[in-house]
Amino acid sequence: MAGAKTMTAERGEVLVAILNRKADFALAQNEGWYRIPVASAPKPWPPKVLAFYQTKVFGEEAYAVRYYAQVKDIRQVRRRDLFPNEIDSARAERKYHQIWLHPLVPLPQPIVSRRWRRI
Numbered sequence: 796m797a798g799a800k801t802m803t804a805e806r807g808e809v810l811v812a813i814l815n816r817k818a819d820f821a822l823a824q825n826e827g828w829y830r831i832p833v834a835s836a837p838k839p840w841p842p843k844v845l846a847f848y849q850t851k852v853f854g855e856e857a858y859a860v861r862y863y864a865q866v867k868d869i870r871q872v873r874r875r876d877l878f879p880n881e882i883d884s885a886r887a888e889r890k891y892h893q894i895w896l897h898p899l900v901p902l903p904q905p906i907v908s909r910r911w912r913r914i
Contacts, residue, residue, distance in 0.1 A: 810842035864896035
């Protein structure tokens with residue numbers, strides 16, 4: 796087609812986040828951010844999009860990527876800054892990437908894991 800733009804996927808554009816806790820999904824959905832420890836951030840960095848893989852704690856919605864969000868901004872912060880009401884622990888000083896997100900978007904068709912894998 797003349798004048799049509801083609802979209803190409805570049806390596807590192809989408810990062811799939813593993814959600815083991817409903818509270819983490821609620822933060823992404825209601826407060827618009829997600830966290831990843833700086834020490835375990837994947838390469839290449841930064842992602843342009845975060846997709847969310849839901850584990851068994853999500854019941855009927857488990858074992859699938861059902862939502863994604865465009866990344867708005869990323870900042871490095873300490874855990875104590877993310878969770879000021881959390882009891883001080885050895886993790887309080889750990890550095891995290893606080894990933895600010897545009898609103899979560901449901902996929903028209905979820906990407907379901909076809910075979911069980913331990914994560």
